[in-house]
Amino acid sequence: MAYVVNGEQLETDDQGFLLEPDYRDEVVDAIAAAEGLALTDRHWSVVRYLREQYREHGHTPNFRNLLKGMGEILPGCDSKSLYDLFPTGPAKQGAKVAGLPQPLGKGGY
Template sequence: MSLVINGVEKETDADGFLVEADLSEEAINDIAAAQGVTLTDEHRAVINYLRQKYTEDGHTPNLRNLMKGLEEDGVLTEVSSAKLFDLFPDGGAAKQGVKIAGLPKPFGKGGY
């Protein structure tokens, strides 16, 4: 499978996650469009946080740690699982948010 980002074909896994991270702004815009998500400042704040954590830790946080980090860092004014699922309705920020961020598939507790 593949996804076209800024005119370049990128390899994806069976679930549509990029195999290799793409941290370009075009990746965010193209993947969000393909996912049918209209990006807001809140989406971008979560996506930038996910990218930061991926860059620092080599992986993205699971939902629990994501919520804790978003709250501690003041990324969102309201942090709840319901809010994150409102922003990213197809699996929440820990899955769809990671996908739109242009990052590889996360493998948290229990796997995805």
């Protein structure tokens, strides 16, 4: 599976994660469309958080750390609300939509 953004084909692994991070907003839109997600401001908050964590640590947080971090950013954010945004798994699907490589292990650190 590959995504085409502005005429450029982006390389992915067999699960559709980018092999190299790409921080363009157009990439998020393309991957979200392929995942069947209509992005809201809350989606973008998660995307920005995951990208920030990837830049800072070289990988994305696992679900527990994602939940903790998002709880500080979005009041009332809980596991149900994250799964409402990313139904196949907030840590993994969120990273995919954010244009990041596949998380380590069970979803990051």
